[in-house]
Structure formats: C-alpha cells, structure tokens
Amino acid sequence: MEKIIKSADRVKNIGEVFTPQKTVDFMLDQPEIAAKVNSLTATFLEPSAGEGAFLVELLKRKLIYAKSQANGKKDLQNKFLQALSTLYGIEIMEDNVEMLVMNMNSTFQQIYFQTFKPKEQSRKILCSAQVIISANMAQGDTLTHKTSTGAPIVFSEWKPIGKSKVQRTEYTFESIIEGGDSTGTVNKQYEEIDLFADPDEQPAKEPDRHYTIVKWEDVYKQLVE
Numbered sequence: 001m002e003k004i005i006k007s008a009d010r011v012k013n014i015g016e017v018f019t020p021q022k023t024v025d026f027m028l029d030q031p032e033i034a035a036k037v038n039s040l041t042a043t044f045l046e047p048s049a050g051e052g053a054f055l056v057e058l059l060k061r062k063l064i065y066a067k068s069q070a071n072g073k074k075d076l077q078n079k080f081l082q083a084l085s086t087l088y089g090i091e092i093m094e095d096n097v098e099m100l101v102m103n104m105n106s107t108f109q110q111i112y113f114q115t116f117k118p119k120e121q122s123r124k125i126l127c128s129a130q131v132i133i134s135a136n137m138a139q140g141d142t143l144t145h146k147t148s149t150g151a152p153i154v155f156s157e158w159k160p161i162g163k164s165k166v167q168r169t170e171y172t173f174e175s176i177i178e179g180g181d182s183t184g185t186v187n188k189q190y191e192e193i194d195l196f197a198d199p200d201e202q203p204a205k206e207p208d209r210h211y212t213i214v215k216w217e218d219v220y221k222q223l224v225e
C-alpha cells in the first residue's frame with residue numbers, strides 16, 4: 001500500500017499529498033513528456049518535488065534510454081551521469097528533501113550496480129552522481145526562489161563538452177525564471193506543465209562561480225578556476 005500522506009496537518013498547511021506510482025506512470029507516458037524522457041539533454045524541473053515520485057521515475061526512464069544510446073560501457077557511464085544531470089527538483093520541507101536526495105541516490109546506485117559488472121564499476125561515477133544530485137535537488141520555496149536561510153536557490157547547468165566532458169555553470173533560480181521569456185525556456189515550461197524541458201535552453205545570466213571543464217567521472221572533484 002503506497003503512503004500518499006504523512007499527516008492531515010501537512011496536507012492542510014503545505015498541500016502535501018504524494019502522487020501514486022500509477023498516476024506518475026500515466027503522466028510520464030503522455031507523448032509530450034515521453035519524447036523529452038527519450039533525450040539525454042532535455043531537462044525537467046519538479047517545482048514541488050516531495051520525495052521524488054516523478055523525479056525517481058524520470059531517472060529510471062532516462063537511464064534506460066541512456067543504455068539504448070551508449071557506445072560501450074565507458075560511454076554508458078558518461079551517459080548515465082549526463083541523464084542524471086538533466087533532472088532538477090525544488091522542495092520546501094527539509095525532511096522531504098532528505099528523502100528526495102536519498103531516493104535519487106539509491107535509484108541511481110541500484111541501476112548502476114545492475115548495469116555494470118564489479119570490475120567495470122567506479123567510485124568516481126557514484127561520487128559524481130552524488131554531487132549532481134545534491135546540486136540539482138534544492139531545498140527552497142519555488143514561489144520566493146529562496147532557501148530556508150533566505151539565500152537564493154542556485155542550480156547548475158551541466159553542459160556536455162564533446163563525448164566525455166562537462167562544463168558546470170551555476171545560475172540563481174531567479175535569473176533562470178527572469179531570463180525565461182522565449183519559447184521553451186524554464187519560465188514558460190514551468191507555467192505550462194510544472195516540468196520543464198528543452199534541449200536548446202540557454203540560461204541567460206552570468207554564472208556565480210567558474211567550474212573547470214572536467215570528465216564526467218571527475219565532477220565529484222568540484223574543481224573551480
């Protein structure tokens with residue numbers, strides 16, 4: 001039996017009702033969404049992520065798609081991280097964010113261990129996955145664009161460079177929303193379907209920090225220039 005509420009108070013105060021798996025599947029099976037799932041660059045933002053009902057299922061589906069696209073095991077490790085890097089969430093409740101991060105990590109790890117033999121496995125990939133998940137799953141208020149400390153919500157863009165490298169760039173959520181005035185931008189997609197996705201999306205504002213271009217497996221080092 002799926003647990004869809006934690007308490008009546010939380011339902012009343014923050015509208016917390018988790019989506020049953022059947023409904024998640026139904027929604028993600030819609031052709032408009034499915035087309036974005038079958039892409040390694042289309043991004044999704046869940047602005048009220050809860051414990052990750054949608055994001056976890058999106059991750060599973062994106063990793064299946066990555067398998068169908070990879071050219072060998074090494075390439076698949078890169079594509080796994082690339083697929084993961086396209087999923088973003090915001091959640092206001094600290095306990096939900098903890099569960100969200102844990103659920104994303106455990107889902108990634110489970111599929112990773114099922115896919116790669118022990119001798120093919122790399123701790124670097126799992127550490128890099130953890131860094132991506134921590135960066136992409138934000139605690140905060142989607143409406144005010146701020147975290148519980150009053151700091152701006154910050155997201156990272158993970159831009160693939162060639163076949164095996166990535167450039168990480170940080171943007172405040174506010175700047176993404178404000179810059180989103182053209183078709184397919186974060187702002188537009190957020191208003192339309194509460195998930196955003198566009199492979200051609202280019203955030204508009206200046207980055208806060210300059211990360212070094214690294215191999216996907218070295219994302220965990222978080223090297224800055």
Ligand SMILES: C[S@@+](CC[C@H](N)C(=O)[O-])C[C@H]1O[C@@H](n2cnc3c(N)ncnc32)[C@H](O)[C@@H]1O
Pocket residue numbers: 014015016017018019046047048049050051052053054090091092093096140141142143
């Ligand atoms: C209806 S639940 C849906 C959770 C998840 N999307 C799912 O389908 O299971 C709404 C979630 O949004 C969160 N939430 C409410 N207001 C929010 C806000 N202003 N910013 C971010 N998250 C918020 C709640 O804590 C809750 O986890």
